[in-house]
Amino acid sequence: MTLAHPTAVPTPHSAVGWSTVDDATLRALERFLTEEADLLDRWQLHEWLDLFTPDGRYLVPATDLPEGDPEQDLFLIQDDRFLLEQRVNSLLTRSAHAEYPHSRTRRLVTNVRGRSTDGDRLLVRANFAVFRMRSGVMDTYVGEYRHVVVREGAMFRFAERKAVVDLDALRPHGKVSIVL
Amino acid sequence: MSQYIVDDREMPKFRVDRAVMVDPDVFAREKELIFDRCWLYVGHETELAKPNDFRTRTVGGRPVIFFRDSKGVIRVWVNSCPHRGATLCREPSGNARFMTCFYHGWSFSNAGKLVSLPDDESYGPDFDRPGLAAPAQVDSYRGFVFATFDPEAPDLRTYLAGAADYLDLVCDQSNEGMRVLAGTHEYSAKANWKLLVENSFDGYHAVTTHQRYFEMAIAARSGSEGDAVRARATGAGSTNTLVQSRGIDLGNGHAVTAGSPVTGGIFGRPLTPAGQAEREKRFRGFAETYGEAWVDRMRGTRNLVIFPNLVVIDLVMGVVIRKIDPVSPDYMEVSAWHLAPPDEGPELHRQRLDNFLTFWGPGGLASPDDVEALETCQRSFASRGELRYSDISRGMNKERPTGSDEFQMRTWWRRWNVIVTGEELPPEEHAPLDGVWAGTRRDPADTTTSAPATAG
Ligand code: FES
Ligand SMILES: [Fe+2]
Numbered sequence: 001m002t003l004a005h006p007t008a009v010p011t012p013h014s015a016v017g018w019s020t021v022d023d024a025t026l027r028a029l030e031r032f033l034t035e036e037a038d039l040l041d042r043w044q045l046h047e048w049l050d051l052f053t054p055d056g057r058y059l060v061p062a063t064d065l066p067e068g069d070p071e072q073d074l075f076l077i078q079d080d081r082f083l084l085e086q087r088v089n090s091l092l093t094r095s096a097h098a099e100y101p102h103s104r105t106r107r108l109v110t111n112v113r114g115r116s117t118d119g120d121r122l123l124v125r126a127n128f129a130v131f132r133m134r135s136g137v138m139d140t141y142v143g144e145y146r147h148v149v150v151r152e153g154a155m156f157r158f159a160e161r162k163a164v165v166d167l168d169a170l171r172p173h174g175k176v177s178i179v180l
Numbered sequence: 181m182s183q184y185i186v187d188d189r190e191m192p193k194f195r196v197d198r199a200v201m202v203d204p205d206v207f208a209r210e211k212e213l214i215f216d217r218c219w220l221y222v223g224h225e226t227e228l229a230k231p232n233d234f235r236t237r238t239v240g241g242r243p244v245i246f247f248r249d250s251k252g253v254i255r256v257w258v259n260s261c262p263h264r265g266a267t268l269c270r271e272p273s274g275n276a277r278f279m280t281c282f283y284h285g286w287s288f289s290n291a292g293k294l295v296s297l298p299d300d301e302s303y304g305p306d307f308d309r310p311g312l313a314a315p316a317q318v319d320s321y322r323g324f325v326f327a328t329f330d331p332e333a334p335d336l337r338t339y340l341a342g343a344a345d346y347l348d349l350v351c352d353q354s355n356e357g358m359r360v361l362a363g364t365h366e367y368s369a370k371a372n373w374k375l376l377v378e379n380s381f382d383g384y385h386a387v388t389t390h391q392r393y394f395e396m397a398i399a400a401r402s403g404s405e406g407d408a409v410r411a412r413a414t415g416a417g418s419t420n421t422l423v424q425s426r427g428i429d430l431g432n433g434h435a436v437t438a439g440s441p442v443t444g445g446i447f448g449r450p451l452t453p454a455g456q457a458e459r460e461k462r463f464r465g466f467a468e469t470y471g472e473a474w475v476d477r478m479r480g481t482r483n484l485v486i487f488p489n490l491v492v493i494d495l496v497m498g499v500v501i502r503k504i505d506p507v508s509p510d511y512m513e514v515s516a517w518h519l520a521p522p523d524e525g526p527e528l529h530r531q532r533l534d535n536f537l538t539f540w541g542p543g544g545l546a547s548p549d550d551v552e553a554l555e556t557c558q559r560s561f562a563s564r565g566e567l568r569y570s571d572i573s574r575g576m577n578k579e580r581p582t583g584s585d586e587f588q589m590r591t592w593w594r595r596w597n598v599i600v601t602g603e604e605l606p607p608e609e610h611a612p613l614d615g616v617w618a619g620t621r622r623d624p625a626d627t628t629t630s631a632p633a634t635a636g
Contacts, residue, residue, distance in 0.1 A: 060543055062363035064272060071530060074363030074518045076543035082449075083538065086399065086545065090392040097389065098552040135555075137370075168272075169366035171513060174555070175548035 019113035037107040045088040059162040098177035103134035139173040192576035195569035201372040215240040217330040221490040226359040249290040262310040322351040323630030341431030354521030357630035365516040365541040371554035373506035380491040381483040383583035393546040400449040425583035433487030433595025437583030441479035447495040448535030473619030498536030
């Protein structure tokens with residue numbers, strides 16, 4: 001179909017030149033993200049929670065609205081600290097039925113890019129593929145991380161951890177019961 | 181006894197043969213007898229804000245374009261070119277006055293007229309130029325747009341029967357007209373579509389399946405308030421507010437579980453004092469317009485199923501519109517939208533978003549566990565040789581069945597049964613609606629617009 005007034009494909013950030021951090025910082029960010037992925041794959045969720053600032057948020061936009069505004073629009077996940085604790089604590093009990101028994105997951109985090117902002121904050125982007133295996137089924141979640149991290153000495157913490165899923169619908173996955 | 185349903189009023193006992201969840205012949209009959217004939221939900225008028233806005237989706241297994249044409253009229257077009265069948269519109273949404281098929285270049289207005297075709301002369305002057313195809317009937321009720329592929333189907337208002345009242349209870353929560361927010365929950369379940377219909381108004385599973393959710397709701401409240409939610413959500417006997425509700429037959433297979441005014445308070449996180457004050461003010465305004473009796477009903481929760489596949493659940497601070505699309509006997513697609521009043525302040529809106537998301541959707545603290553429950557049911561139906569029936573008898577012997585009983589599901593199933601097998605099972609007799617559930621609206625709703633005539 002041809003549109004009378006074609007809408008431009010949104011380009012929220014241009015790729016070339018976006019990453020401005022020096023190599024040492026980039027390497028540190030890569031280490032941070034791969035170690036984070038390892039914690040999640042091992043279900044060490046309390047340790048994972050420690051990677052957030054006290055007011056850190058975890059966001060997953062709707063599949064049809066990757067640029068959504070969390071103050072206005074419908075998201076898939078929009079956790080503040082309280083909900084994040086609830087999510088993590090219950091995932092480690094038998095009451096999170098979709099994850100009991102736990103699924104196995106394997107995360108590939110690549111193409112890490114970083115950009116400094118004012119003060120100690122950094123914008124981080126990375127590509128992810130999260131494989132979830134359970135009940136004889138493998139679900140693959142593919143997308144881009146768009147985080148805001150705060151430098152704390154030699155490490156980082158998430159002020160905002162955002163997983164933007166590239167799937168056009170959660171089909172046949174049916175759910176996001178793990179942390180993406 | 182019906183081929184698939186045991187409906188024994190003596191014992192009493194109501195059972196459904198699990199064959200209906202797996203049998204491809206049943207699935208084919210459902211397509212033909214239910215989805216080709218019933219009124220089916222297409223979308224909400226507010227999803228198309230401006231003239232020429234469109235969204236593509238599936239209705240009754242057909243690809244359709246949900247359009248607001250250049251004159252502002254809501255249209256539903258079959259998304260297939262009348263020439264040789266190519267998909268006309270391949271974008272999920274957009275704004276366009278014309279659609280040009282990429283295959284051979286036929287071009288249509290959004291009012292459905294064929295406006296140009298390349299090499300027009302080769303067809304000769306007498307060629308009948310086909311416009312776009314549409315469902316046999318399209319109509320809307322207070323912003324909810326429905327279509328049916330059956331030209332003989334009764335009009336929408338007749339079809340909705342008592343369900344219209346429950347849509348009014350939702351739509352009356354805004355003086356400007358409730359609006360669908362941007363962002364869609366598009367997911368699926370590897371289970372028969374009827375399992376999600378049952379689950380959508382099954383109060384019985386709430387405490388067990390959603391323990392994790394209610395623990396959050398309790399933790400979000402301090403001391404005595406948390407204890408109150410614990411008692412209301414998980415307590416035994418009459419302290420449990422989930423019991424202070426009614427399962428109600430709305431006619432034509434539609435049914436609802438409707439909570440008393442206290443049920444709204446046990447979901448999500450508590451409102452901030454400012455949010456609570458704004459909300460109270462709004463409800464006082466509604467009471468002036470519609471009367472106290474109607475607003476008492478508005479304050480309760482409602483889980484509404486409009487036969488066959490539309491679910492509207494209103495937990496008072498979060499309204500979900502859920503459309504269930506069967507794909508195969510053991511797989512369904514689900515689309516869900518968030519319906520909200522546009523006239524709430526930013527703080528109350530933010531709390532509404534939060535309240536909705538904690539429960540609903542594929543990333544919430546509740547819906548993933550529902551998907552898990554349904555998928556395990558479906559897998560287990562492989563053993564139907566040994567376990568032929570599912571039991572749906574709860575509350576058959578009660579004067580006043582509650583939302584934790586299964587009267588609402590039996591109502592839906594009896595409608596399903598008469599359509600699919602031709603056999604009519606007599607309705608269940610229960611005490612007439614009384615108390616809060618009998619409250620009426622001061623004036624009948626204006627059904628032609630999504631916003632009330634008294635707005636302002
Ligand atoms: S199929 Fe569309 S123009 Fe031929
Ligand atoms: Fe549920």
